[in-house]
Amino acid sequence: MSLLESVELSIKxxxxxxxxxxxxxxxxxxxxxxxxxxxxxxxxxxxxxxxxFKSLGTNTINVMITGRGSSSRKMSVDDMYALVxxxxxxxxxxxxxxxxxxxxxxxxETSSTSVSIGVSEDYFAIKSYTIASGRxxxxxxxxxxxxxxxxGSYIAENYFGNNAVGKTLKIGGAYFEIIGVNSxxxxxxxxxxxxxxxxxYTTAARLSSTGxxxxxxxxxxxxxxxxxxxxxxxDALYEIFMNSNYYTVRSMGEILNTFTSMVNIMVMxxxxxxxxxxxxxxxxxxxxxxxxVTERTKEIGIRKALGAKERYILTQFVIExxxxxxxxxxxxxxxxxxxxxxxxxxxxxxxxxxxxxxxTASSALMAFGISAGIGIIFxxxxxxxxxxxxxxxxxxxx
Amino acid sequence: MEEAxxxxxxxxxxxxMGDSVVKALDLVSFKIMKGEFVAIVGQSGSGxxxxxxxxxxxxxxxxxxYLINGRNVGEMNKNELSEIRNQMVGFIFQQYNLxxxxxxxxxxxxxxxxxxxxxxxxxRRATEVLSSVGLAEKLRHYPNQLSGxxxxxxxxxxxxxGNPAILLADEPTGALDSKTGREVLSLFQRLHEAGHTIVxxxxxxxxxxxxxxxxxxxxxxxxxxxxxxxxxxxxxxxxEGSAExxxx
Ligand SMILES: Nc1ncnc2c1ncn2[C@@H]1O[C@H](COP(=O)(O)OP(=O)(O)O)[C@@H](O)[C@H]1O
Ligand SMILES: [Mg+2]
Numbered sequence: 001m002s003l004l005e006s007v008e009l010s011i012k013x014x015x016x017x018x019x020x021x022x023x024x025x026x027x028x029x030x031x032x033x034x035x036x037x038x039x040x041x042x043x044x045x046x047x048x049x050x051x052x053f054k055s056l057g058t059n060t061i062n063v064m065i066t067g068r069g070s071s072s073r074k075m076s077v078d079d080m081y082a083l084v085x086x087x088x089x090x091x092x093x094x095x096x097x098x099x100x101x102x103x104x105x106x107x108x109e110t111s112s113t114s115v116s117i118g119v120s121e122d123y124f125a126i127k128s129y130t131i132a133s134g135r136x137x138x139x140x141x142x143x144x145x146x147x148x149x150x151x152g153s154y155i156a157e158n159y160f161g162n163n164a165v166g167k168t169l170k171i172g173g174a175y176f177e178i179i180g181v182n183s184x185x186x187x188x189x190x191x192x193x194x195x196x197x198x199x200x201y202t203t204a205a206r207l208s209s210t211g212x213x214x215x216x217x218x219x220x221x222x223x224x225x226x227x228x229x230x231x232x233x234x235d236a237l238y239e240i241f242m243n244s245n246y247y248t249v250r251s252m253g254e255i256l257n258t259f260t261s262m263v264n265i266m267v268m269x270x271x272x273x274x275x276x277x278x279x280x281x282x283x284x285x286x287x288x289x290x291x292x293v294t295e296r297t298k299e300i301g302i303r304k305a306l307g308a309k310e311r312y313i314l315t316q317f318v319i320e321x322x323x324x325x326x327x328x329x330x331x332x333x334x335x336x337x338x339x340x341x342x343x344x345x346x347x348x349x350x351x352x353x354x355x356x357x358x359x360t361a362s363s364a365l366m367a368f369g370i371s372a373g374i375g376i377i378f379x380x381x382x383x384x385x386x387x388x389x390x391x392x393x394x395x396x397x398x
Numbered sequence: 399m400e401e402a403x404x405x406x407x408x409x410x411x412x413x414x415m416g417d418s419v420v421k422a423l424d425l426v427s428f429k430i431m432k433g434e435f436v437a438i439v440g441q442s443g444s445g446x447x448x449x450x451x452x453x454x455x456x457x458x459x460x461x462x463x464y465l466i467n468g469r470n471v472g473e474m475n476k477n478e479l480s481e482i483r484n485q486m487v488g489f490i491f492q493q494y495n496l497x498x499x500x501x502x503x504x505x506x507x508x509x510x511x512x513x514x515x516x517x518x519x520x521x522r523r524a525t526e527v528l529s530s531v532g533l534a535e536k537l538r539h540y541p542n543q544l545s546g547x548x549x550x551x552x553x554x555x556x557x558x559x560g561n562p563a564i565l566l567a568d569e570p571t572g573a574l575d576s577k578t579g580r581e582v583l584s585l586f587q588r589l590h591e592a593g594h595t596i597v598x599x600x601x602x603x604x605x606x607x608x609x610x611x612x613x614x615x616x617x618x619x620x621x622x623x624x625x626x627x628x629x630x631x632x633x634x635x636x637x638e639g640s641a642e643x644x645x646x
Contacts, residue, residue, distance in 0.1 A: 005511070016499055302495045305456060306556070307484020307512040309477050391456045395495070 010320035024288040025328030027281025032332025032367045034274035040340040040359035042267030048355040058223045058253040063216040067246025077213050083236050090229040092219040095123035096201040102172015106159045113190040116171050116197040118204020126219040134165035134180030145202040149176040153184040154194035226253035282378035289382035301394025314387040321379020329371030333364045402429035409462035411448050422448040424618040435590040437598045437606035440615035446599045454566050455482045488557025490567035494549045496541040503537040509560045527555045547578030565596045583608045
């Protein structure tokens with residue numbers, strides 16, 4: 001008697017009493033559905049976060065120098081460029097990024113939401129920005145401390161009717177000529193990257209009260225290099241300042257990773273809780289199998305009289321439990337996927353968020369395996385009982 | 399001399415019931431040769447079923463020796479007993495004992511399945527043997543769609559399909575009306591003529607007379623073992639006397 005035949009036989013047995021089989025499977029179905037949904041939801045949250053963080057730049061780290069130490073304990077722009085050049089494996093390019101405080105005035109209007117920052121000519125490449133019209137900042141603009149700027153698409157559209165190149169605007173009382181317009185980055189709203197004004201960092205430094213550069217954006221090969229790049233940066237800065245309070249190194253990638261691992265821990269905890277219902281489902285299967293063994297005592301007796309060895313009876317009952325459980329797992333997976341797609345559409349409609357509840361194939365496979373395994377574990381005891389029945393006693397049973 | 403197919407040497411089966419011991423079989427000895435048609439008869443409680451359970455390797459003796467085809471059943475483990483039941487014995491029960499969820503042909507295939515016969519070969523042999531008992535038209539039916547006589551013929555087919563050395567029938571006509579009962583008995587006679595060894599267990603003398611040899615049990619002891627005709631004569635006389643005489 002082959003394994004396949006045993007499975008066939010148990011499917012036949014299950015189909016013979018569908019309602020009962022369904023009730024037997026219920027615990028497994030609910031458990032598997034819950035696990036699939038939770039993992040899918042966790043996945044969706046991770047995707048959503050990765051999306052959101054991507055616009056902030058995950059392949060960069062941000063460095064802020066806060067120390068006002070003695071002359072030997074400070075860091076110039078040249079020092080920073082040298083540091084980056086020394087570690088080409090993890091630190092690719094660098095640009096200062098200086099927040100300017102001056103009020104932005106365009107024509108007669110004051111734009112309180114616009115943000116102006118001083119950057120180098122590499123900044124756009126680091127951020128993967130492309131210039132939509134006009135030109136970007138050039139090295140000569142930095143050298144000359146030119147009063148030129150690149151504006152975001154929101155400013156170009158909102159204040160200049162998409163005809164900004166060649167016009168001027170005022171930052172903190174100084175006139176800047178608009179030489180280029182950045183391509184649209186977000187949803188073209190005020191306060192976003194599209195509402196930014198980029199000027200040469202040298203010009204920005206000259207206009208600031210302190211005249212020093214304290215913030216940098218450093219490009220790294222990928223999110224996965226965040227930790228290594230931060231480590232290098234921290235070590236190098238510590239060597240200079242000998243005090244970790246004098247600087248901060250941040251990485252969106254690192255924050256994303258932290259969030260992701262937090263979400264993953266949550267998913268794991270919730271999955272374990274949902275997994276408990278799998279165990280409860282297993283006990284349900286064991287219960288029904290025990291009833292089934294009692295009901296089928298006569299059948300077992302007949303089979304034994306006809307030459308069934310104990311291990312055949314054992315295998316038959318274990319396979320029946322495993323098949324029941326696996327079918328339950330399968331239904332649970334299907335239900336999990338259906339509910340996931342409903343949830344995805346619901347979230348999209350209700351929250352306008354792209355949070356795809358997307359169960360992984362591996363989680364489905366795992367759920368299937370676990371439910372079949374639970375069937376085997378919880379089916380074993382009833383099966384053992386069936387196999388050990390004395391053939392005459394079993395035959396005499398009515 | 400030819401070796402016996404079944405040999406009981408002073409076989410006893412005792413059941414402990416509280417303080418008392420029930421001697422279901424008490425020092426029973428006999429031999430059954432290949433090709434014999436033997437009826438084991440006796441009143442209810444005389445030990446017939448116990449005897450059949452031991453012959454069929456569903457149970458083992460408390461004492462004594464049971465040899466099947468020269469092999470000592472007492473020394474076999476559970477797996478070997480299963481194999482003996484599967485290969486050597488074909489059971490026919492009073493209540494047919496068909497599996498209700500399986501079709502007629504699937505029921506007949508069960509012993510072959512446990513014997514490791516391939517699916518196609520099983521189909522072939524089950525179809526063949528069902529045809530030989532006149533059920534070629536009923537292969538896909540389920541037991542509850544058949545009459546009692548038909549069900550008993552399915553169980554005969556199931557007993558025959560593995561080509562066992564012994565057919566063991568416990569009150570095979572007990573649940574049938576007299577006409578279908580006679581049909582089943584004539585089926586046994588045909589099987590006997592075809593060379594099968596048959597052990598028929600019954601409390602009914604007229605049914606026992608189908609056999610060529612009778613073993614009569616009383617309270618777990620053999621009171622007669624001999625040809626059918628003679629036992630009729632013996633039994634016509636005073637029961638006590640004859641029992642005394644034969645068991646001596
Ligand atoms: N499992 C058992 N436990 C106790 N006593 C039993 C058991 N099986 C049979 N007996 C006793 O053994 C004797 C013979 O029983 P059995 O072989 O069934 O007789 P028969 O089949 O001839 O009616 C009876 O007295 C019966 O009560
Ligand atoms: Mg009986």
